[in-house]
Amino acid sequence: MLELVILILLVLCAFGYLMARSRAVALATQAGVRNHSLPAYHGAFVALWVGLPAFFLALIWLLLQDSVIDQMILASLPADMIAGLDASRESLIISEIRSIAGGQVFGQPEPAVLDAAARLNTWASLAGWAMVAACTCLALAALVVTRRKLSPSFRARHGVERIMDVLMIACAVVAILTTLGIVVSLLFEAYRFFERVPVTEFLFGLNWEPQIAIRADQVAGQGAFGAVPVFLGTLVIAFLAMLVAVPVGLLSAIYLAEYSGPRFRNSVKPILEILAGIPTVVYGFFAVLTVAPAMRSFGASIGLDVAPNSALAAGGVMGIMIIPFISSLSDDALNAVPRSLRDGSYAMGATKAETIKQVLLPAALPGIMGGVLLALSRAIGETMIVVMAAGLIAKMNINPLDSVTTVTVQIVTLLIGDTEFDNPKTLAAFALGLVLFLVTLALNVVALRIVQKYREKYD
Amino acid sequence: MASISMPESHDWLSESARQRVQRRHAADKRMRLYGLAAIGLAIGLLGVLLVSLILSGYTAFVQTKVPLQVTVSPEQVKPDNLERGNYRKLVRDAFLDLMPVEMSRSEQRDYLSMLSSGAPFLLRDRVLADPSLVGQTVEIMAPLADPMDQFHKGIIPRDVPEEQRRVNDVQIGYYDQLVAEGLVSTPFNWALFFSPDSRFPELAGLAGALVGSFYALLVCFLISFPVGIAAAIYLEEFARKNRWSDLIEVNINNLAAVPSVVFGLLGLAVFLGFFGLPRSAPLVGGMVLSLMTLPTIIIATRAALKAVPPSIREAAFGIGASRHQVVTHHVLPLALPGILTGTIIGLAQALGETAPLLLIGMNAFITSAPGGLTDPATALPTQIFIWADSPERGFVARTSAAILVLIGFLIIMNAIAIFLRQKLERKW
Numbered sequence: 001m002l003e004l005v006i007l008i009l010l011v012l013c014a015f016g017y018l019m020a021r022s023r024a025v026a027l028a029t030q031a032g033v034r035n036h037s038l039p040a041y042h043g044a045f046v047a048l049w050v051g052l053p054a055f056f057l058a059l060i061w062l063l064l065q066d067s068v069i070d071q072m073i074l075a076s077l078p079a080d081m082i083a084g085l086d087a088s089r090e091s092l093i094i095s096e097i098r099s100i101a102g103g104q105v106f107g108q109p110e111p112a113v114l115d116a117a118a119r120l121n122t123w124a125s126l127a128g129w130a131m132v133a134a135c136t137c138l139a140l141a142a143l144v145v146t147r148r149k150l151s152p153s154f155r156a157r158h159g160v161e162r163i164m165d166v167l168m169i170a171c172a173v174v175a176i177l178t179t180l181g182i183v184v185s186l187l188f189e190a191y192r193f194f195e196r197v198p199v200t201e202f203l204f205g206l207n208w209e210p211q212i213a214i215r216a217d218q219v220a221g222q223g224a225f226g227a228v229p230v231f232l233g234t235l236v237i238a239f240l241a242m243l244v245a246v247p248v249g250l251l252s253a254i255y256l257a258e259y260s261g262p263r264f265r266n267s268v269k270p271i272l273e274i275l276a277g278i279p280t281v282v283y284g285f286f287a288v289l290t291v292a293p294a295m296r297s298f299g300a301s302i303g304l305d306v307a308p309n310s311a312l313a314a315g316g317v318m319g320i321m322i323i324p325f326i327s328s329l330s331d332d333a334l335n336a337v338p339r340s341l342r343d344g345s346y347a348m349g350a351t352k353a354e355t356i357k358q359v360l361l362p363a364a365l366p367g368i369m370g371g372v373l374l375a376l377s378r379a380i381g382e383t384m385i386v387v388m389a390a391g392l393i394a395k396m397n398i399n400p401l402d403s404v405t406t407v408t409v410q411i412v413t414l415l416i417g418d419t420e421f422d423n424p425k426t427l428a429a430f431a432l433g434l435v436l437f438l439v440t441l442a443l444n445v446v447a448l449r450i451v452q453k454y455r456e457k458y459d
Numbered sequence: 460m461a462s463i464s465m466p467e468s469h470d471w472l473s474e475s476a477r478q479r480v481q482r483r484h485a486a487d488k489r490m491r492l493y494g495l496a497a498i499g500l501a502i503g504l505l506g507v508l509l510v511s512l513i514l515s516g517y518t519a520f521v522q523t524k525v526p527l528q529v530t531v532s533p534e535q536v537k538p539d540n541l542e543r544g545n546y547r548k549l550v551r552d553a554f555l556d557l558m559p560v561e562m563s564r565s566e567q568r569d570y571l572s573m574l575s576s577g578a579p580f581l582l583r584d585r586v587l588a589d590p591s592l593v594g595q596t597v598e599i600m601a602p603l604a605d606p607m608d609q610f611h612k613g614i615i616p617r618d619v620p621e622e623q624r625r626v627n628d629v630q631i632g633y634y635d636q637l638v639a640e641g642l643v644s645t646p647f648n649w650a651l652f653f654s655p656d657s658r659f660p661e662l663a664g665l666a667g668a669l670v671g672s673f674y675a676l677l678v679c680f681l682i683s684f685p686v687g688i689a690a691a692i693y694l695e696e697f698a699r700k701n702r703w704s705d706l707i708e709v710n711i712n713n714l715a716a717v718p719s720v721v722f723g724l725l726g727l728a729v730f731l732g733f734f735g736l737p738r739s740a741p742l743v744g745g746m747v748l749s750l751m752t753l754p755t756i757i758i759a760t761r762a763a764l765k766a767v768p769p770s771i772r773e774a775a776f777g778i779g780a781s782r783h784q785v786v787t788h789h790v791l792p793l794a795l796p797g798i799l800t801g802t803i804i805g806l807a808q809a810l811g812e813t814a815p816l817l818l819i820g821m822n823a824f825i826t827s828a829p830g831g832l833t834d835p836a837t838a839l840p841t842q843i844f845i846w847a848d849s850p851e852r853g854f855v856a857r858t859s860a861a862i863l864v865l866i867g868f869l870i871i872m873n874a875i876a877i878f879l880r881q882k883l884e885r886k887w
């Protein structure tokens with residue numbers, strides 16, 4: 001139906017544009033004056049008013065149509081069928097009716113349900129046609145109203161520019177709406193979680209067994225939502241990742257910024273950037289396919305027992321992914337140190353290494369710290385590598401050779417498969433998501449603050 | 460420089476001075492070596508990553524097959540009910556015809572299990588597409604089952620004890636006979652690109668994932684490209700510096716750093732939970748990806764707009780253009796190559812994004828390519844995730860091959876972006 005609406009609107013827009021443009025010319029020659037705006041602006045003015053409101057009406061209509069029809073179907077069911085049902089049973093009935101309406105009949109449905117399915121199909125097609133009619137009417141009305149406005153003195157350009165202004169502001173506000181959407185949805189679902197499991201329990205509890213809590217489906221699950229082991233696992237893996245990424249990234253940045261010639265630099269930098277462009281699911285598979293077995297056999301050869309999904313494998317591979325972040329941000333920081341500091345140090349007779357260690361690194365430290373914090377927030381929020389290569393079971397464990405689990409792993413495993421929004425298992429994922437969002441946000445804000453403060457110092 | 464203490468007599472030619480200088484130069488050399496070693500390590504790791512993927516993935520680009528002469532007898536496949544024909548028996552008989560020797564029951568079972576259990580479906584699809592085949596003899600290239608496929612490719616070695624491999628000695632005997640008759644061939648595995656997912660590794664392909672990714676990227680582009688450009692133009696050319704524009708700016712920078720899984724939570728709670736959009740649909744996937752791509756496009760567009768020199772704007776203002784006319788007629792066309800480059804890079808990121816798609820259910824097992832934006836679908840990265848999780852050994856090679864396909868697409872997209880940047884972007 002949306003396709004039909006778009007087609008109709010396109011035709012009407014084109015018609016309105018051509019009509020208004022020629023009418024503007026005709027009116028002006030008739031009156032023997034010049035138009036205030038170019039004829040194309042008259043056309044664009046009409047076309048925008050014809051197309052945009054009707055298009056947005058169609059979008060809103062489509063968003064609301066299904067839930068309105070669901071409500072009408074529920075209301076039309078026999079009273080004894082829906083008496084005393086809670087929301088989840090109602091949605092079960094609705095989805096049964098919907099699947100029957102879609103042609104998938106399982107078993108012997110009740111006649112009332114079959115009737116409802118037939119009604120649903122009728123109403124859905126009715127609603128579709130009603131949408132086409134409503135949008136067409138709105139577009140035609142806009143065409144008539146705006147056509148009346150046309151005259152040589154009409155400020156069509158200003159009208160068009162005002163519409164563009166509104167559209168542009170709306171687009172810029174999308175960014176705010178996205179943040180707002182994230183915050184509100186996380187807070188809302190997390191609040192519902194904390195109604196069932198106390199905040200202190202979640203933040204300080206030492207036992208995380210969300211799956212068991214669901215099976216028991218009772219108060220017995222209450223003790224199993226202590227997220228400390230999950231946080232600890234996240235920190236262990238992030239720490240291992242930084243242990244790989246910081247030295248390698250920083251040393252490469254030092255070499256690229258201070259030692260290498262421009263040709264070497266220009267060919268090596270893009271290769272390092274490739275590491276950042278490889279999708280994380282690829283790193284995850286690499287960890288499972290190559291790194292973890294290699295570590296396991298190496299561990300066995302020196303008598304260490306390495307778990308197949310050890311934190312070391314996941315953290316190490318994550319470190320590889322983060323190398324380019326650290327190296328490019330440290331490179332920027334080193335390059336931002338003024339030439340005069342280097343020259344002063346060389347003039348004292350210091351070698352390059354001495355200059356780097358005693359002049360450049362201290363001067364670039366805030367920038368490098370900012371980069372490390374940004375990379376840390378990446379490591380904490382990184383999902384696919386740990387989902388594929390780290391463990392699922394939360395233990396209080398900081399041994400890198402053993403398996404640990406992370407916040408992102410728990411979010412994904414709790415939400416994969418069918419999700420109902422009213423059990424603590426699903427809601428726990430949102431609570432974890434809230435913590436993740438707040439921590440990464442704080443890290444980013446602090447990192448940007450540090451970087452900016454440092455920049456002001458030398459500019 | 461406090462650590463370098465100066466001796467009283469400045470004899471720079473003394474032995475101790477020479478040694479000090481040597482030590483300092485050695486330290487300098489070490490530093491340089493550390494740097495080179497770090498770069499070498501990073502590039503070496505990238506090389507190991509790529510080589511291990513290629514080594515484990517290249518075998519999946521060919522498929523071990525045998526030609527079967529199947530007589531589609533009307534007794535087994537009723538012309539009025541083609542769907543329910545006994546294609547399994549037809550294919551079995553044709554496969555048995557290849558090996559005209561006496562077999563015991565268990566030998567026959569071993570032999571038949573060498574053929575892919577999906578072979579009857581290939582025949583069924585052929586007959587459904589062309590009902591006139593009933594009563595005729597059709598040649599189909601039937602894939603061998605996954606263990607035989609891997610045995611043929613040498614992944615399952617011949618010289619290990621029988622109980623340690625999934626191919627027994629009886630099967631190897633028959634296999635050798637088939638090879639001796641020249642029946643086993645390894646043509647290019649087009650099914651990898653044109654078949655949808657399957658439980659059988661030898662049949663599984665990426666068609667569904669490619670279509671799903673295409674739809675999701677299409678939605679992502681349709682939303683994020685216009686919205687991103689409009690937002691960037693507003694912020695860069697129109698907005699007054701005030702608290703609101705600062706807020707939007709901080710917002711965009713923070714959104715760019717929000718973990719991708721959080722966007723998945725947003726999509727799950729808002730698009731699926733609140734608006735009731737269908738699960739697993741490329742439409743929802745594209746919407747979530749567009750929110751993630753938006754900051755990238757906005758930041759790239761602003762940089763491109765900033766790079767247009769102010770003299771262009773001033774000249775246009777000077778001949779009486781309005782602010783809108785300056786932007787749409789002059790600034791935007793000049794900034795377009797930079798904007799397109801940023802958009803392609805943003806879309807390439809979106810193509811590789813996995814976690815948010817998992818949360819909105821685009822990891823379903825779907826055996827047909829999606830027909831529209833609201834059909835359940837997978838995407839390329841989620842398909843990789845599904846295959847990587849599959850226990851069958853044959854999926855290891857498929858996963859690596861799918862990763863190579865994904866990386867291939869990313870290379871193409873980035874190459875286009877680099878080409879645009881170098882050919883079209885104007886230097887002022």
